[in-house]
Amino acid sequence: MSAIQRIGDSRGELHYDLDGAVVKIDETALRNEFPAGSKYSSGHIAYKYPPEERPVIMEDITPTVGRTGKIAFIGRVxxxxTGKPARLCGTNVSNVTLHNQDYxxxxxxxxxxxxxxxxxxxIIPKLVExxxxxxxxxxxPDHxxxxxxxxxxxxxxxxxxCVNPSCPAQLTRTISHFASRGCMDIMGLGETLVDTLVxxxxxxxxxxxxxxxxHREELIAEGxxxxxxxxxxxxxxxxxxxSNEPWRLLAGFGIRNVGNTTARNLMRTFHSLEALAAADLETLTxxxxxxxxxxxDLREYFDSDFGKEMLARFTxxxxxxxxxDTQQSxxxxxKTIVVTGTLTTLTRNEIKELIENNGGKATGSVSKKTSYLVAGxxxxxxxxKAQDLGIPVLSEEEFLAMLS
Ligand SMILES: [Zn+2]
Structure with a gap:
């Protein structure tokens, strides 16, 4: 114990950084009598010193816009x-995360x-007090x-x-989301290319x-x-x-809480984006x-100048x-249906569409409310879990037979 203490006390004088010490049993035969645990391997045990702390001066605070629009605050310290970056656990620290205004x-x-x-x-540097x-x-800031x-x-x-969908800080993300597989599914328009085009x-x-x-000629000329x-x-x-189905477009708008399941659900009800855009809160709820x-969130988008412009331009x-009308039956x-395992003829999206187009609801987890589990x-x-709960299990063939 005193050796561990001594090593710890010498931390400041060493020209390298350390965060702990390991005690190792010399005699290999005895190591097996000291079995491995979650914090040590057999015959060894590690001691961690308390994290190093340094006093720092806050020199500047910068708000930054994350890719989801969330504002984060970075403190420069x-x-x-010493007036230099703080030296902690072998790294120079000059930034700390300040989370949010409450913090x-x-x-x-x-x-x-x-x-x-x-x-x-x-671990990221943390402000203690x-x-x-x-x-x-x-x-x-309020802007x-x-x-x-x-x-x-x-x-x-x-x-x-920042909820402005055309905020440059979020543009690459919103456009990549629009082009992604779950939305407009534009092959070849991935995040890297979107970023370049932005x-x-x-x-x-x-x-x-x-x-x-x-801009075809220009794009080719510039590669x-x-x-x-x-x-x-x-x-x-x-x-x-x-010519994609319009729920893909709706999901691509990036309206908060409107992912592709909600988008399909809305389009099944309203059939046209114009009708959806005109629906009041009461009709929507x-x-x-x-x-x-x-x-x-829907109203906010369709009432905004941006939303109106997008709808007009897409038209x-x-x-x-x-x-x-995709309703088949x-x-x-x-019925609430959960799909699991690898299917042979249908993709996950196809079976989900089939379930919905035949009046059912596709969900992700098995519960007492699940009507069927389709297992691949x-x-x-x-x-x-389904077997434990006594929920009927269908094969892919049995599921398809049910629909015909
Ligand atoms: Zn912004």
Missing amino acids: VDAE IREKKVGIGGIYSILKSGD CLTEPEHIYEA CPVCGEPLVKEADTADIR KEGYLKSYADIYLLGD VVGREKNTDKLLSNIEASK AVPDIGQTTAE EYGLTMEQE NVLEG EAAGSKLT
Whole structure:
């Protein structure tokens, strides 16, 4: 114990960093009598020293916009004694995360304040406490530092968010989401390419995807997508996506709480995006599984200038805005179905569509409310659970037979 203590005490004088000491049994024969546990291997035991702490001065606080629009605060700090980055556990620390306004208030964070920070192992540096209070506690801005639009405070968390869908800080993400497999499914338009197209100024919103064809020569000349063949392939995939079912477009808008299940559900009810965009809160909340929050998120999008512009442009570019009636039958009316394992003829999306188009509801987890479990190859815990609960298990063939 005293050796461990001595090593720990010498931490500041060593010209390398350490965070612990290991005691090892010399005699190999005895090691097996000291079996392995979660914190040690056989014959060894590790001691961790308490995390190192340093006092730092808060020099600056910068709000940054994350890819989801969430505003994060980064504190820039220097060691209060050396004036240089704080040295903790072998790394130079000059930034600390300040989470949100509640955290900032609680820790009395402001420029000029002195704080102790700690870092242990590979954990992000953490602000422990305020040692000297600053003159002013930092106040978060009320406008997005990137696009200048007003920020919105989340109802149930302390987070604030930029909800402007064309905020440049979020553009790559919103456009990639639009083009992704679960939405418009535009092959070849992945995040890296989207990022390039945003940076080169070709894309300022997801509607601009449908104007890329106007820049064909330029794109080829500059090799943005690749050579002629790749560029044309991408442009033809973009063209083909115009005839996608409109729930894909709706899911692609990136409206909060409107993922592809909700989008399908809404399009089954409203059939056209125009009708959906005109529906009031009461009409929206009357749709099964649409709550007040989702209804408000929908209204916010369709009432915004951005939403109106997007809808008008997609109509102008000739995208499919009306959902054909895909309802095949009501065989599965009132049934909740879970699919697990690998299927042989259907993809997960296809079976989900089949369930919904026949009046059923596809869910992800088995419960007492599950009507059937469709189990493919290598079904695991969901199958066991269904069997335990006595829920009927169907093979893929049995499921398809049920529909015919
Ligand atoms: Zn913004």
